[in-house]
Amino acid sequence: MCSNIIETVNLCKKYKTTYAVKDLNLQVKKGEIYGFLGPNGSGKTTSIKMLLGLIKATAGSVTLFGKQLESDRNHILKKVGALVESPSYYGHLTGYENLKIIQRMLNVSEKRIEEVLNIVRLTKAKNKLVKQYSLGMKQRLGIAIALLGKPELLILDEPTNGLDPAGIHEIRDLIKSLPETDGITILISSHLLSEIDQMATQVGIISEGNLIFQDSIEVLRNKSDSQIRVRVNDANKAKIILENKFDDSIQLDANSNLILNKTDDNHISLVNNMLVDSNLSVYRIEEIKSSLEDVFLNIIKGEYS
Amino acid sequence: MREVIIGDRIKFKRSKLLLIASVFPLFVFIMNFSDFYLRLDFNRELAQELHTTEWSFLVISCHWAMFIMVPLSITIFASKIVNIEHEANTWKILFALPISKYSIYLSKFIYLFLLCMFSATFIVGSLLFIGIFLDFNGPIPWDLILKQAFYPYIVSFPLMAFQLWVSMVCQNQIIPISLGIIFTLSGFFLQNVKWLFWVYPIWGTPILPSDEFNKVIINTDLSFFFIMSLTVGLLFLIGGMIHFSKRELR
Numbered sequence: 001m002c003s004n005i006i007e008t009v010n011l012c013k014k015y016k017t018t019y020a021v022k023d024l025n026l027q028v029k030k031g032e033i034y035g036f037l038g039p040n041g042s043g044k045t046t047s048i049k050m051l052l053g054l055i056k057a058t059a060g061s062v063t064l065f066g067k068q069l070e071s072d073r074n075h076i077l078k079k080v081g082a083l084v085e086s087p088s089y090y091g092h093l094t095g096y097e098n099l100k101i102i103q104r105m106l107n108v109s110e111k112r113i114e115e116v117l118n119i120v121r122l123t124k125a126k127n128k129l130v131k132q133y134s135l136g137m138k139q140r141l142g143i144a145i146a147l148l149g150k151p152e153l154l155i156l157d158e159p160t161n162g163l164d165p166a167g168i169h170e171i172r173d174l175i176k177s178l179p180e181t182d183g184i185t186i187l188i189s190s191h192l193l194s195e196i197d198q199m200a201t202q203v204g205i206i207s208e209g210n211l212i213f214q215d216s217i218e219v220l221r222n223k224s225d226s227q228i229r230v231r232v233n234d235a236n237k238a239k240i241i242l243e244n245k246f247d248d249s250i251q252l253d254a255n256s257n258l259i260l261n262k263t264d265d266n267h268i269s270l271v272n273n274m275l276v277d278s279n280l281s282v283y284r285i286e287e288i289k290s291s292l293e294d295v296f297l298n299i300i301k302g303e304y305s
Numbered sequence: 306m307r308e309v310i311i312g313d314r315i316k317f318k319r320s321k322l323l324l325i326a327s328v329f330p331l332f333v334f335i336m337n338f339s340d341f342y343l344r345l346d347f348n349r350e351l352a353q354e355l356h357t358t359e360w361s362f363l364v365i366s367c368h369w370a371m372f373i374m375v376p377l378s379i380t381i382f383a384s385k386i387v388n389i390e391h392e393a394n395t396w397k398i399l400f401a402l403p404i405s406k407y408s409i410y411l412s413k414f415i416y417l418f419l420l421c422m423f424s425a426t427f428i429v430g431s432l433l434f435i436g437i438f439l440d441f442n443g444p445i446p447w448d449l450i451l452k453q454a455f456y457p458y459i460v461s462f463p464l465m466a467f468q469l470w471v472s473m474v475c476q477n478q479i480i481p482i483s484l485g486i487i488f489t490l491s492g493f494f495l496q497n498v499k500w501l502f503w504v505y506p507i508w509g510t511p512i513l514p515s516d517e518f519n520k521v522i523i524n525t526d527l528s529f530f531f532i533m534s535l536t537v538g539l540l541f542l543i544g545g546m547i548h549f550s551k552r553e554l555r
C-alpha cells in the first residue's frame with residue numbers, strides 16, 4: 001500500500017484522433033501542495049476532470065485514497081473538494097444561498113457555511129447576489145464551496161486565472177494557510193509557474209498531454225543553470241581574444257556583454273587576467289541565473305527532457 | 306435523495322417559477338371566463354343541445370385550451386427548472402459531489418411534476434370560480450372538475466419525462482422548447498394516432514360530446530391512455546435517467 005492520495009496509472013483521454021492526455025502517471029502524497037503546471041491546452045483540466053470522474057478515461061486508472069475511483073466514487077468524493085475551470089455559481093442567489101445548496105446536498109452542519117465564508121473572507125458579502133460579485137469573489141466562493149465538506153483532498157483548477165495581482169496574492173495566501181490548519185492535500189493547476197512557486201512543494205509539468213516533469217520544487221530549482229556576464233570596454237576585441245585562447249565560441253548579448261557558459265572560479269579568473277593583460281577595461285563580472293519561469297519554459301520546449 | 310430535493314428547492318428562489326406556473330392556467334381561465342361571461346345564453350343553448358348541465362358543458366369547453374396549454378407548460382417548466390443548472394454552469398459542481406446522478410435527475414422530475422400539480426389546482430379554482438360567479442344551476446360536480454383539471458397532466462407523464470430528458474442533455478434550450486411547440490401543434494393534427502405520446506393530453510378528459518353533438522359521453526379510452534402514459538412515461542424517465550448519468554461533461 002502506498003501513501004499516495006492521488007495516483008493515476010497511464011491515464012489517457014482521447015478526443016477523436018488526438019490525445020488530450022496521454023499516459024499520465026500522477027503521484028501526489030499526503031499533505032503536499034502539488035502544483036500542476038502546463039500551458040493553456042496542455043491537458044490540465046482534462047486530467048482533473050478524470051480525477052473527479054466528470055469524464056471517463058480512454059485508458060488507465062485513477063486511485064484516490066488508495067481506492068479505485070470507478071468502484072468507490074461516492075465514498076471517495078465525500079473526501080474531495082473541487083473547483084474545476086471557470087467559476088460556476090447560481091448568479092440569482094446570494095453567496096450564502098449558493099453555499100446553503102451544497103451544504104444541504106452534502107448534509108454537513110449549517111455552521112460550516114460561516115466557517116468557509118470566514119476562511120475565504122466573504123462573510124461581509126454573503127448576502128449579496130453572486131452575479132454582483134467581482135471575479136475574485138466568485139473564485140473565492142468557488143473555493144468556499146470546495147471546502148464545505150471539510151475535504152482531505154482539495155483540487156483547484158486554475159483558481160487564479162483572470163485575477164489581478166492583488167487577487168492572485170489573496171488566493172495564494174488563502175491556499176498557503178490551508179494545509180497547516182487541516183492537514184489537507186492540495187492539487188492546484190496553473191499555466192504560470194510564478195503563481196504556485198511560493199506555495200507548491202511538489203510540481204508536475206504537463207505539456208501536450210504528457211507529464212514531462214514530476215518532482216519536488218527544489219529539484220526544479222536546481223535545474224536552473226547559470227552563466228557569467230562580463231562587461232568590457234571593447235566586447236568585440238575581447239570576444240576574439242577569448243575565442244582564440246579557449247577555442248570556444250562566445251556569445252554577446254544585446255548590450256554587448258560577453259556571456260560565458262563555463263562558470264567555475266579558475267576559468268573566470270583566467271578570463272579576467274587575459275582581458276586585463278590585453279589592456280581591456282573590465283567593468284563588471286556577474287553571475288546570471290535563469291529564473292524558475294525560464295526553467296519551466298525550457299522544460300516545456302523539451303530542453304531538459 | 307432528500308438532500309438533493311432540499312438543495313434544489315433553494316435554487317428556485319427569485320426564479321419566478323410559480324408565476325410562470327400560474328400564467329398557463331390563467332390563460333385557460335381567461336379564455337373560458339370571457340366566453341361564458343360574454344355569451345352565457347349561447348353557451349346555455351349549446352349545453353341544452355347536448356342535454357347536459359352548464360357545469361359539464363364548461364368542463365367540455367375548457368378542454369381545448371387545456372390540451373394546448375398543458376404540453377406547452379410542461380415544455381417551459383422543464384426547460385426553466387433545468388436551465389438554472391445550464392446557465393450557472395453548475396453540473397460540474399453537482400457531479401463532483403458524493404450524490405448519485407439519479408437523484409439529481411429525479412429531483413428535477415419531482416419539481417416538474419409538482420409545478421404541473423400546482424397548475425392543475427389553479428385550473429380547479431378557475432372552473433369553480435366561473436361556475437359560481439355565473440351562478441350555474443345544480444350542485445358543483447367536484448368529481449368532473451377534479452378529473453378535468455388533473456387528467457390532462459396525468460396522461461402527459463411521458464411528455465414530462467421526455468421534455469425533462471431533452472432539457473437535461475441539451476445545453477441550448479432552444480431545442481427542447483422547439484420540440485415542445487412542434488409536439489403541441491402537431492398533436493392536434495395527429496390526435497387519432499393514439500400511440501404518439503404527445504397526443505395524450507388531447508385524450509385526457511373525463512367526458513366528450515358525441516359526434517352528433519346531441520349528448521355527452523364518457524371517455525372510455527381513458528384507461529388505455531392511463532396505462533400507456535404510465536408505461537411510456539416510466540420508460541422515458543428511466544431511460545433518460547440512465548442516459549443522463551452515463552453522459553460526460555462537455
Ligand SMILES: Nc1ncnc2c1ncn2[C@@H]1O[C@H](COP(=O)(O)OP(=O)(O)O)[C@@H](O)[C@H]1O
Pocket residue numbers: 015019020038039040041042043044045046047555
Ligand atoms: N470536449 C472536448 N472535445 C475535444 N477536445 C477537447 C475537449 N476538451 C478539451 N479538449 C482538448 O484537449 C486539450 C487539453 O485541454 P484542457 O485539458 O482544457 O487544457 P488546459 O486545462 O491545460 O488548458 C486541448 O487541446 C483541448 O482543445
Ligand SMILES: [Mg+2]
Pocket residue numbers: 041044045046085157158
Ligand atoms: Mg484548463
